[in-house]
Amino acid sequence: MTSKTKTKKTRKAAKAKPNHKGLLIVVEGVDGSGKSTQLEMLQNWLNANGFATVKTEWTSSETVRPLIKKIKKTETIVSPETFSLLGLADFAERYDKIIEPSLRAGKIVLCDRYIYTAYARDTSRGLDLPWIEHLYSFAPKPDLAFYFHVKPEVAISRKINMPKFYEAGADLNLHSNIKKSFCIFQKRIINAYLGLAKKEGLTVVDGETEICVTFPKVQHIVAKAIQDKFKIKLL
Amino acid sequence: MSTNTKNKIRPGKLIVIEGIDGAGKTTVIRKLKKRLRSKGHKVVLSEWRESLTIGGYLKQLGEEGIKLSPHAFSTLHAADFADRVMREITPALDRGDIVICDRYFYTEIVRDAGLHMDSKWSEGLFPFAPKPDLIVYIDISLNTSLARVRKRIKKNGKPGSLNKTLQNTTGSLIGSLDSTTGIMINSKYTEDGDPMTDIEREKIKFGFQLITRKKYDELFRKEKNVARIDGEKGRNTVFSHSLAAIKNALK
Numbered sequence: 001m002t003s004k005t006k007t008k009k010t011r012k013a014a015k016a017k018p019n020h021k022g023l024l025i026v027v028e029g030v031d032g033s034g035k036s037t038q039l040e041m042l043q044n045w046l047n048a049n050g051f052a053t054v055k056t057e058w059t060s061s062e063t064v065r066p067l068i069k070k071i072k073k074t075e076t077i078v079s080p081e082t083f084s085l086l087g088l089a090d091f092a093e094r095y096d097k098i099i100e101p102s103l104r105a106g107k108i109v110l111c112d113r114y115i116y117t118a119y120a121r122d123t124s125r126g127l128d129l130p131w132i133e134h135l136y137s138f139a140p141k142p143d144l145a146f147y148f149h150v151k152p153e154v155a156i157s158r159k160i161n162m163p164k165f166y167e168a169g170a171d172l173n174l175h176s177n178i179k180k181s182f183c184i185f186q187k188r189i190i191n192a193y194l195g196l197a198k199k200e201g202l203t204v205v206d207g208e209t210e211i212c213v214t215f216p217k218v219q220h221i222v223a224k225a226i227q228d229k230f231k232i233k234l235l
Numbered sequence: 236m237s238t239n240t241k242n243k244i245r246p247g248k249l250i251v252i253e254g255i256d257g258a259g260k261t262t263v264i265r266k267l268k269k270r271l272r273s274k275g276h277k278v279v280l281s282e283w284r285e286s287l288t289i290g291g292y293l294k295q296l297g298e299e300g301i302k303l304s305p306h307a308f309s310t311l312h313a314a315d316f317a318d319r320v321m322r323e324i325t326p327a328l329d330r331g332d333i334v335i336c337d338r339y340f341y342t343e344i345v346r347d348a349g350l351h352m353d354s355k356w357s358e359g360l361f362p363f364a365p366k367p368d369l370i371v372y373i374d375i376s377l378n379t380s381l382a383r384v385r386k387r388i389k390k391n392g393k394p395g396s397l398n399k400t401l402q403n404t405t406g407s408l409i410g411s412l413d414s415t416t417g418i419m420i421n422s423k424y425t426e427d428g429d430p431m432t433d434i435e436r437e438k439i440k441f442g443f444q445l446i447t448r449k450k451y452d453e454l455f456r457k458e459k460n461v462a463r464i465d466g467e468k469g470r471n472t473v474f475s476h477s478l479a480a481i482k483n484a485l486k
Contacts, residue, residue: 064307078318082289
Protein backbone atom coordinates (compact mmCIF):
# COMPACT_ATOMS: atom_id res chain seq x y z
CA MET A 1 0.00 0.00 0.00
CA THR A 2 1.37 3.40 -0.92
CA SER A 3 1.49 6.15 1.66
CA LYS A 4 -1.05 8.13 -0.37
CA THR A 5 -3.79 5.53 -0.06
CA LYS A 6 -2.96 5.15 3.58
CA THR A 7 -3.60 8.83 4.30
CA LYS A 8 -6.82 8.64 2.37
CA LYS A 9 -8.00 5.72 4.43
CA THR A 10 -7.10 7.35 7.71
CA ARG A 11 -8.98 10.46 6.72
CA LYS A 12 -12.03 8.44 5.81
CA ALA A 13 -11.92 6.56 9.07
CA ALA A 14 -11.60 9.80 11.00
CA LYS A 15 -14.64 11.14 9.23
CA ALA A 16 -16.73 8.12 10.04
CA LYS A 17 -16.73 9.23 13.68
CA PRO A 18 -18.39 12.64 13.90
CA ASN A 19 -16.82 14.83 16.55
CA HIS A 20 -19.70 17.24 17.14
CA LYS A 21 -21.87 17.23 20.24
CA GLY A 22 -25.14 16.66 18.40
CA LEU A 23 -26.69 13.72 16.64
CA LEU A 24 -27.16 13.61 12.89
CA ILE A 25 -29.91 11.35 11.62
CA VAL A 26 -30.78 11.14 7.94
CA VAL A 27 -33.40 9.38 5.87
CA GLU A 28 -32.85 8.47 2.24
CA GLY A 29 -34.90 6.87 -0.50
CA VAL A 30 -36.96 7.74 -3.55
CA ASP A 31 -40.27 9.61 -3.39
CA GLY A 32 -43.08 7.44 -2.09
CA SER A 33 -40.82 5.29 0.09
CA GLY A 34 -42.34 6.66 3.29
CA LYS A 35 -39.15 8.28 4.54
CA SER A 36 -40.60 11.76 5.10
CA THR A 37 -43.57 10.45 7.08
CA GLN A 38 -41.33 8.39 9.32
CA LEU A 39 -38.96 11.28 9.84
CA GLU A 40 -41.84 13.48 10.93
CA MET A 41 -43.03 10.79 13.34
CA LEU A 42 -39.51 10.51 14.66
CA GLN A 43 -39.29 14.25 15.20
CA ASN A 44 -42.61 14.33 17.08
CA TRP A 45 -41.48 11.48 19.28
CA LEU A 46 -38.12 13.10 20.04
CA ASN A 47 -39.70 16.49 20.72
CA ALA A 48 -42.23 14.87 23.05
CA ASN A 49 -39.29 13.42 24.95
CA GLY A 50 -37.76 16.86 25.39
CA PHE A 51 -35.02 16.77 22.76
CA ALA A 52 -34.13 19.82 20.73
CA THR A 53 -34.51 18.80 17.11
CA VAL A 54 -33.95 20.61 13.84
CA LYS A 55 -35.28 19.26 10.58
CA THR A 56 -34.08 20.23 7.12
CA GLU A 57 -35.19 19.01 3.72
CA TRP A 58 -33.42 18.60 0.38
CA THR A 59 -33.59 21.72 -1.85
CA SER A 60 -35.16 23.92 0.80
CA SER A 61 -32.69 26.78 1.27
CA GLU A 62 -34.19 30.26 1.04
CA THR A 63 -31.41 31.47 -1.21
CA VAL A 64 -30.74 28.73 -3.74
CA ARG A 65 -34.08 26.91 -3.91
CA PRO A 66 -35.84 29.58 -6.03
CA LEU A 67 -33.15 29.28 -8.69
CA ILE A 68 -33.33 25.48 -8.82
CA LYS A 69 -37.12 25.64 -8.88
CA LYS A 70 -37.06 28.07 -11.79
CA ILE A 71 -34.68 25.90 -13.80
CA LYS A 72 -36.81 22.82 -13.17
CA LYS A 73 -40.09 24.55 -13.91
CA THR A 74 -38.91 26.18 -17.12
CA GLU A 75 -37.25 22.89 -18.10
CA THR A 76 -34.05 24.77 -18.87
CA ILE A 77 -31.44 22.25 -19.93
CA VAL A 78 -28.32 22.46 -17.81
CA SER A 79 -25.41 20.03 -17.87
CA PRO A 80 -25.28 17.25 -15.22
CA GLU A 81 -22.32 19.10 -13.69
CA THR A 82 -24.28 22.34 -13.36
CA PHE A 83 -27.32 20.52 -11.99
CA SER A 84 -25.15 18.72 -9.47
CA LEU A 85 -23.39 21.93 -8.36
CA LEU A 86 -26.75 23.68 -7.92
CA GLY A 87 -27.91 20.90 -5.60
CA LEU A 88 -24.63 21.22 -3.75
CA ALA A 89 -25.08 24.99 -3.39
CA ASP A 90 -28.48 24.46 -1.77
CA PHE A 91 -27.02 21.82 0.54
CA ALA A 92 -24.03 24.03 1.36
CA GLU A 93 -26.33 26.87 2.43
CA ARG A 94 -28.25 24.56 4.74
CA TYR A 95 -25.12 22.87 5.99
CA ASP A 96 -23.28 26.09 6.89
CA LYS A 97 -26.33 27.89 8.27
CA ILE A 98 -28.46 25.12 9.83
CA ILE A 99 -26.88 21.69 10.08
CA GLU A 100 -23.37 22.55 11.28
CA PRO A 101 -24.39 25.18 13.90
CA SER A 102 -27.17 22.90 15.23
CA LEU A 103 -24.82 19.95 15.60
CA ARG A 104 -22.30 22.19 17.31
CA ALA A 105 -25.03 23.26 19.71
CA GLY A 106 -25.68 19.61 20.57
CA LYS A 107 -29.05 19.32 18.87
CA ILE A 108 -30.51 16.37 17.04
CA VAL A 109 -30.49 17.22 13.35
CA LEU A 110 -32.92 15.36 11.12
CA CYS A 111 -32.23 15.48 7.40
CA ASP A 112 -34.84 14.51 4.88
CA ARG A 113 -32.28 13.39 2.28
CA TYR A 114 -28.56 14.00 2.75
CA ILE A 115 -25.35 13.49 0.75
CA TYR A 116 -26.46 10.04 -0.44
CA THR A 117 -29.26 11.64 -2.47
CA ALA A 118 -26.61 13.51 -4.43
CA TYR A 119 -24.44 10.40 -4.66
CA ALA A 120 -27.36 8.39 -6.09
CA ARG A 121 -28.87 11.03 -8.37
CA ASP A 122 -25.71 12.56 -9.74
CA THR A 123 -24.10 9.23 -10.54
CA SER A 124 -27.38 8.25 -12.22
CA ARG A 125 -26.78 11.31 -14.42
CA GLY A 126 -23.43 9.82 -15.42
CA LEU A 127 -21.12 11.75 -13.09
CA ASP A 128 -18.22 10.08 -11.31
CA LEU A 129 -18.85 9.14 -7.68
CA PRO A 130 -15.38 10.25 -6.46
CA TRP A 131 -16.09 13.80 -7.68
CA ILE A 132 -19.50 13.89 -5.97
CA GLU A 133 -17.94 12.53 -2.78
CA HIS A 134 -15.34 15.27 -3.00
CA LEU A 135 -17.96 18.00 -3.49
CA TYR A 136 -19.76 16.96 -0.31
CA SER A 137 -16.62 16.17 1.67
CA PHE A 138 -17.07 19.14 4.03
CA ALA A 139 -20.16 17.45 5.49
CA PRO A 140 -19.68 14.71 8.10
CA LYS A 141 -21.06 11.23 7.67
CA PRO A 142 -24.31 10.90 9.67
CA ASP A 143 -24.54 9.09 12.99
CA LEU A 144 -27.52 7.22 11.61
CA ALA A 145 -28.68 6.84 8.02
CA PHE A 146 -31.87 5.01 7.08
CA TYR A 147 -32.47 3.98 3.50
CA PHE A 148 -36.13 3.31 2.79
CA HIS A 149 -36.14 0.73 0.05
CA VAL A 150 -38.96 0.10 -2.36
CA LYS A 151 -38.71 -1.89 -5.56
CA PRO A 152 -38.72 0.25 -8.72
CA GLU A 153 -42.15 -1.16 -9.73
CA VAL A 154 -43.60 -0.10 -6.40
CA ALA A 155 -42.02 3.36 -6.54
CA ILE A 156 -43.40 3.84 -10.05
CA SER A 157 -46.87 2.56 -9.13
CA ARG A 158 -46.97 5.01 -6.17
CA LYS A 159 -46.35 7.89 -8.53
CA ILE A 160 -49.77 9.29 -9.36
CA ASN A 161 -48.93 12.61 -11.02
CA MET A 162 -47.17 12.99 -14.31
CA PRO A 163 -43.41 12.92 -13.61
CA LYS A 164 -41.67 16.26 -13.89
CA PHE A 165 -38.85 16.91 -16.35
CA TYR A 166 -35.78 16.56 -14.13
CA GLU A 167 -37.46 14.05 -11.84
CA ALA A 168 -37.85 11.82 -14.89
CA GLY A 169 -34.24 12.40 -15.96
CA ALA A 170 -35.63 13.88 -19.19
CA ASP A 171 -32.44 15.97 -19.50
CA LEU A 172 -30.61 12.70 -20.23
CA ASN A 173 -32.64 11.68 -23.32
CA LEU A 174 -33.36 8.26 -21.83
CA HIS A 175 -36.69 7.86 -23.62
CA SER A 176 -39.00 10.08 -25.64
CA ASN A 177 -41.89 9.12 -23.36
CA ILE A 178 -41.62 10.96 -20.04
CA LYS A 179 -43.21 8.11 -18.04
CA LYS A 180 -40.82 5.58 -19.55
CA SER A 181 -37.92 7.92 -18.91
CA PHE A 182 -39.04 8.24 -15.27
CA CYS A 183 -39.09 4.42 -14.92
CA ILE A 184 -35.57 4.06 -16.33
CA PHE A 185 -34.25 6.86 -14.14
CA GLN A 186 -35.95 5.56 -10.96
CA LYS A 187 -34.43 2.14 -11.55
CA ARG A 188 -30.99 3.68 -11.87
CA ILE A 189 -31.41 5.68 -8.68
CA ILE A 190 -32.72 2.74 -6.66
CA ASN A 191 -29.83 0.58 -7.86
CA ALA A 192 -27.41 3.32 -6.90
CA TYR A 193 -29.01 3.53 -3.45
CA LEU A 194 -28.70 -0.23 -2.98
CA GLY A 195 -25.02 -0.03 -3.82
CA LEU A 196 -24.54 2.85 -1.42
CA ALA A 197 -26.47 1.12 1.36
CA LYS A 198 -23.96 -1.71 1.18
CA LYS A 199 -20.87 0.43 0.75
CA GLU A 200 -21.74 3.09 3.31
CA GLY A 201 -23.53 0.83 5.76
CA LEU A 202 -26.91 2.55 5.60
CA THR A 203 -29.67 0.91 7.62
CA VAL A 204 -32.11 -0.50 5.10
CA VAL A 205 -35.78 -0.17 6.02
CA ASP A 206 -38.44 -1.98 4.00
CA GLY A 207 -40.46 0.87 2.52
CA GLU A 208 -43.11 -1.51 1.25
CA THR A 209 -44.12 -2.76 4.71
CA GLU A 210 -46.71 -0.90 6.81
CA ILE A 211 -45.28 2.01 8.78
CA CYS A 212 -46.73 0.65 12.04
CA VAL A 213 -44.44 -2.33 11.59
CA THR A 214 -41.26 -0.51 10.52
CA PHE A 215 -41.46 2.60 12.71
CA PRO A 216 -40.87 0.79 16.02
CA LYS A 217 -37.70 -0.68 14.48
CA VAL A 218 -36.54 2.80 13.48
CA GLN A 219 -37.36 4.07 16.99
CA HIS A 220 -35.36 1.27 18.52
CA ILE A 221 -32.24 2.08 16.49
CA VAL A 222 -32.57 5.79 17.24
CA ALA A 223 -33.06 5.09 20.94
CA LYS A 224 -29.83 3.13 20.98
CA ALA A 225 -27.92 5.92 19.24
CA ILE A 226 -29.30 8.42 21.74
CA GLN A 227 -28.26 6.23 24.64
CA ASP A 228 -24.76 5.96 23.21
CA LYS A 229 -24.44 9.66 22.56
CA PHE A 230 -26.38 11.38 25.35
CA LYS A 231 -26.53 8.55 27.94
CA ILE A 232 -30.29 8.88 28.10
CA LYS A 233 -32.57 5.85 28.00
CA LEU A 234 -35.59 6.39 25.79
CA LEU A 235 -37.20 3.00 25.35
CA MET B 236 -22.36 18.00 -22.03
CA SER B 237 -21.12 15.04 -20.08
CA THR B 238 -18.04 14.45 -18.00
CA ASN B 239 -14.46 13.85 -19.01
CA THR B 240 -14.55 16.26 -21.87
CA LYS B 241 -11.67 18.32 -20.59
CA ASN B 242 -8.94 16.40 -22.35
CA LYS B 243 -10.66 16.30 -25.71
CA ILE B 244 -8.68 18.01 -28.44
CA ARG B 245 -10.69 20.91 -29.80
CA PRO B 246 -9.89 23.11 -32.77
CA GLY B 247 -10.31 26.36 -30.81
CA LYS B 248 -7.96 28.07 -28.40
CA LEU B 249 -8.72 28.88 -24.78
CA ILE B 250 -7.05 31.98 -23.39
CA VAL B 251 -7.55 32.79 -19.71
CA ILE B 252 -6.81 36.17 -18.16
CA GLU B 253 -6.33 36.22 -14.38
CA GLY B 254 -5.05 38.67 -11.80
CA ILE B 255 -6.11 40.40 -8.59
CA ASP B 256 -8.34 43.50 -8.56
CA GLY B 257 -6.85 46.44 -10.38
CA ALA B 258 -4.44 44.29 -12.41
CA GLY B 259 -5.87 45.72 -15.61
CA LYS B 260 -7.65 42.62 -16.90
CA THR B 261 -10.64 44.42 -18.40
CA THR B 262 -8.53 46.99 -20.25
CA VAL B 263 -6.17 44.45 -21.78
CA ILE B 264 -9.02 42.12 -22.76
CA ARG B 265 -10.81 44.93 -24.58
CA LYS B 266 -7.68 45.70 -26.58
CA LEU B 267 -6.85 42.04 -27.25
CA LYS B 268 -10.34 41.32 -28.50
CA LYS B 269 -10.20 44.27 -30.88
CA ARG B 270 -6.75 43.41 -32.20
CA LEU B 271 -7.46 39.69 -32.70
CA ARG B 272 -10.74 40.42 -34.47
CA SER B 273 -9.05 42.92 -36.77
CA LYS B 274 -6.66 40.13 -37.73
CA GLY B 275 -9.63 38.02 -38.82
CA HIS B 276 -9.95 35.74 -35.77
CA LYS B 277 -13.32 34.75 -34.38
CA VAL B 278 -13.17 35.79 -30.73
CA VAL B 279 -15.66 34.87 -28.01
CA LEU B 280 -15.49 36.56 -24.63
CA SER B 281 -16.70 34.63 -21.59
CA GLU B 282 -16.91 36.51 -18.32
CA TRP B 283 -16.95 35.37 -14.73
CA ARG B 284 -20.44 35.28 -13.20
CA GLU B 285 -22.12 35.90 -16.53
CA SER B 286 -23.80 32.57 -17.31
CA LEU B 287 -27.19 32.64 -18.95
CA THR B 288 -28.83 30.45 -16.31
CA ILE B 289 -27.18 31.51 -13.06
CA GLY B 290 -25.30 34.78 -13.61
CA GLY B 291 -28.35 37.01 -13.32
CA TYR B 292 -29.51 35.28 -10.17
CA LEU B 293 -26.12 35.70 -8.52
CA LYS B 294 -26.16 39.39 -9.32
CA GLN B 295 -29.69 39.73 -8.00
CA LEU B 296 -28.64 38.14 -4.70
CA GLY B 297 -25.80 40.65 -4.54
CA GLU B 298 -28.08 43.58 -5.23
CA GLU B 299 -30.50 42.46 -2.55
CA GLY B 300 -27.62 42.18 -0.11
CA ILE B 301 -28.25 38.48 0.46
CA LYS B 302 -25.12 36.74 1.68
CA LEU B 303 -24.54 33.13 0.78
CA SER B 304 -22.61 30.88 3.13
CA PRO B 305 -18.94 30.36 2.18
CA HIS B 306 -19.43 26.90 0.68
CA ALA B 307 -22.62 27.96 -1.11
CA PHE B 308 -20.94 31.03 -2.59
CA SER B 309 -18.18 28.86 -4.06
CA THR B 310 -20.47 26.19 -5.40
CA LEU B 311 -22.98 28.58 -6.93
CA HIS B 312 -20.10 30.26 -8.75
CA ALA B 313 -18.88 26.81 -9.78
CA ALA B 314 -22.38 26.10 -11.13
CA ASP B 315 -22.28 29.40 -13.00
CA PHE B 316 -18.91 28.43 -14.44
CA ALA B 317 -20.15 24.93 -15.39
CA ASP B 318 -23.06 26.52 -17.24
CA ARG B 319 -20.69 28.74 -19.20
CA VAL B 320 -18.48 25.76 -20.01
CA MET B 321 -21.46 23.96 -21.55
CA ARG B 322 -23.14 26.93 -23.22
CA GLU B 323 -20.32 29.23 -24.29
CA ILE B 324 -16.82 27.88 -23.89
CA THR B 325 -17.04 24.31 -25.22
CA PRO B 326 -19.21 25.13 -28.27
CA ALA B 327 -16.89 28.01 -29.24
CA LEU B 328 -13.82 25.80 -28.87
CA ASP B 329 -15.53 23.16 -31.00
CA ARG B 330 -16.18 25.77 -33.69
CA GLY B 331 -12.51 26.66 -33.70
CA ASP B 332 -12.91 30.13 -32.16
CA ILE B 333 -10.57 31.88 -29.78
CA VAL B 334 -12.21 32.00 -26.35
CA ILE B 335 -10.98 34.71 -24.01
CA CYS B 336 -12.06 34.15 -20.42
CA ASP B 337 -12.18 37.16 -18.14
CA ARG B 338 -11.25 35.11 -15.06
CA TYR B 339 -11.45 31.32 -14.91
CA PHE B 340 -11.98 28.88 -12.05
CA TYR B 341 -8.65 29.97 -10.53
CA THR B 342 -10.55 33.07 -9.38
CA GLU B 343 -12.76 30.90 -7.18
CA ILE B 344 -9.84 28.93 -5.76
CA VAL B 345 -7.91 32.05 -4.76
CA ARG B 346 -11.03 33.65 -3.29
CA ASP B 347 -11.70 30.57 -1.18
CA ALA B 348 -8.08 30.60 -0.04
CA GLY B 349 -8.52 34.25 0.94
CA LEU B 350 -11.37 33.15 3.18
CA HIS B 351 -9.21 30.43 4.73
CA MET B 352 -11.34 27.69 3.24
CA ASP B 353 -9.91 24.24 2.54
CA SER B 354 -7.94 24.63 -0.70
CA LYS B 355 -8.01 20.91 -1.41
CA TRP B 356 -11.78 21.15 -1.58
CA SER B 357 -11.86 24.22 -3.85
CA GLU B 358 -9.25 22.83 -6.18
CA GLY B 359 -11.30 19.66 -6.67
CA LEU B 360 -14.48 21.44 -7.77
CA PHE B 361 -13.56 21.92 -11.42
CA PRO B 362 -12.44 18.68 -13.10
CA PHE B 363 -14.90 19.38 -15.93
CA ALA B 364 -13.12 22.58 -17.00
CA PRO B 365 -11.37 22.56 -20.38
CA LYS B 366 -7.62 23.09 -20.03
CA PRO B 367 -6.50 26.57 -21.07
CA ASP B 368 -4.04 26.83 -23.95
CA LEU B 369 -2.67 29.92 -22.29
CA ILE B 370 -3.08 31.63 -18.94
CA VAL B 371 -2.16 35.29 -18.98
CA TYR B 372 -1.47 36.18 -15.36
CA ILE B 373 -1.16 39.88 -14.79
CA ASP B 374 0.71 40.40 -11.56
CA ILE B 375 0.71 43.66 -9.62
CA SER B 376 1.78 44.59 -6.11
CA LEU B 377 -0.82 44.99 -3.39
CA ASN B 378 -0.12 48.69 -3.13
CA THR B 379 -0.83 49.17 -6.80
CA SER B 380 -3.98 47.08 -6.52
CA LEU B 381 -5.30 49.16 -3.65
CA ALA B 382 -4.34 52.46 -5.27
CA ARG B 383 -6.06 51.53 -8.53
CA VAL B 384 -9.18 50.26 -6.81
CA ARG B 385 -9.35 53.43 -4.72
CA LYS B 386 -9.07 55.50 -7.88
CA ARG B 387 -11.86 53.49 -9.42
CA ILE B 388 -14.16 54.26 -6.50
CA LYS B 389 -13.55 57.98 -6.92
CA LYS B 390 -14.38 57.70 -10.57
CA ASN B 391 -17.43 55.47 -10.23
CA GLY B 392 -19.10 57.12 -7.27
CA LYS B 393 -19.87 56.48 -3.67
CA PRO B 394 -18.63 53.20 -2.23
CA GLY B 395 -21.34 50.81 -1.21
CA SER B 396 -24.06 52.34 -3.36
CA LEU B 397 -25.96 49.74 -5.30
CA ASN B 398 -25.54 51.12 -8.75
CA LYS B 399 -25.06 48.83 -11.67
CA THR B 400 -21.37 49.41 -12.20
CA LEU B 401 -20.61 48.33 -8.69
CA GLN B 402 -22.54 45.13 -8.99
CA ASN B 403 -21.36 44.20 -12.43
CA THR B 404 -17.72 44.62 -11.85
CA THR B 405 -15.48 45.25 -8.93
CA GLY B 406 -16.44 48.87 -9.12
CA SER B 407 -15.63 49.92 -5.60
CA LEU B 408 -13.58 48.73 -2.77
CA ILE B 409 -16.65 47.83 -0.79
CA GLY B 410 -18.58 46.45 -3.71
CA SER B 411 -15.45 44.65 -4.66
CA LEU B 412 -14.91 43.15 -1.25
CA ASP B 413 -18.45 41.91 -0.97
CA SER B 414 -18.73 40.61 -4.47
CA THR B 415 -15.38 38.89 -4.32
CA THR B 416 -15.72 37.31 -0.93
CA GLY B 417 -19.45 36.81 -0.70
CA ILE B 418 -19.35 37.21 3.04
CA MET B 419 -18.07 39.80 5.38
CA ILE B 420 -14.96 38.63 7.06
CA ASN B 421 -15.01 39.02 10.85
CA SER B 422 -18.75 39.37 10.79
CA LYS B 423 -21.21 36.55 10.49
CA TYR B 424 -23.76 36.52 7.71
CA THR B 425 -26.50 35.97 10.28
CA GLU B 426 -25.82 39.31 11.90
CA ASP B 427 -27.69 42.35 10.73
CA GLY B 428 -26.05 45.52 9.64
CA ASP B 429 -22.51 46.28 8.85
CA PRO B 430 -20.22 46.95 11.77
CA MET B 431 -17.18 47.81 9.69
CA THR B 432 -15.88 51.18 8.64
CA ASP B 433 -14.37 51.76 5.23
CA ILE B 434 -10.89 51.76 6.73
CA GLU B 435 -11.48 48.39 8.38
CA ARG B 436 -12.81 47.03 5.15
CA GLU B 437 -9.79 48.32 3.34
CA LYS B 438 -7.50 46.58 5.80
CA ILE B 439 -9.38 43.33 5.40
CA LYS B 440 -9.32 43.74 1.69
CA PHE B 441 -5.56 44.12 1.89
CA GLY B 442 -5.21 40.90 3.88
CA PHE B 443 -7.56 39.15 1.50
CA GLN B 444 -5.62 40.33 -1.55
CA LEU B 445 -2.37 39.28 0.09
CA ILE B 446 -3.55 35.69 0.36
CA THR B 447 -5.19 35.60 -3.06
CA ARG B 448 -2.03 36.92 -4.73
CA LYS B 449 0.03 34.28 -2.94
CA LYS B 450 -2.42 31.60 -4.00
CA TYR B 451 -2.34 32.72 -7.64
CA ASP B 452 1.41 32.45 -7.49
CA GLU B 453 1.24 28.94 -6.02
CA LEU B 454 -1.36 27.76 -8.55
CA PHE B 455 0.39 29.14 -11.61
CA ARG B 456 3.74 27.73 -10.54
CA LYS B 457 2.14 24.30 -11.00
CA GLU B 458 0.43 25.09 -14.31
CA LYS B 459 2.02 24.97 -17.71
CA ASN B 460 1.22 27.57 -20.36
CA VAL B 461 1.36 30.52 -17.99
CA ALA B 462 2.53 33.91 -19.23
CA ARG B 463 3.37 36.13 -16.28
CA ILE B 464 2.91 39.74 -17.22
CA ASP B 465 4.19 42.58 -15.06
CA GLY B 466 1.07 44.67 -14.53
CA GLU B 467 3.07 47.53 -13.02
CA LYS B 468 4.23 48.47 -16.50
CA GLY B 469 2.06 50.76 -18.59
CA ARG B 470 -1.06 49.44 -20.24
CA ASN B 471 0.59 49.42 -23.66
CA THR B 472 3.40 47.22 -22.43
CA VAL B 473 0.94 44.89 -20.71
CA PHE B 474 -1.00 44.68 -23.95
CA SER B 475 1.98 44.00 -26.20
CA HIS B 476 3.37 41.35 -23.84
CA SER B 477 -0.04 39.64 -23.60
CA LEU B 478 -0.47 39.75 -27.36
CA ALA B 479 2.97 38.22 -27.91
CA ALA B 480 2.11 35.36 -25.55
CA ILE B 481 -1.20 34.79 -27.34
CA LYS B 482 0.40 34.83 -30.78
CA ASN B 483 2.82 32.22 -29.53
CA ALA B 484 -0.04 30.07 -28.22
CA LEU B 485 -1.90 30.34 -31.52
CA LYS B 486 1.01 28.91 -33.49
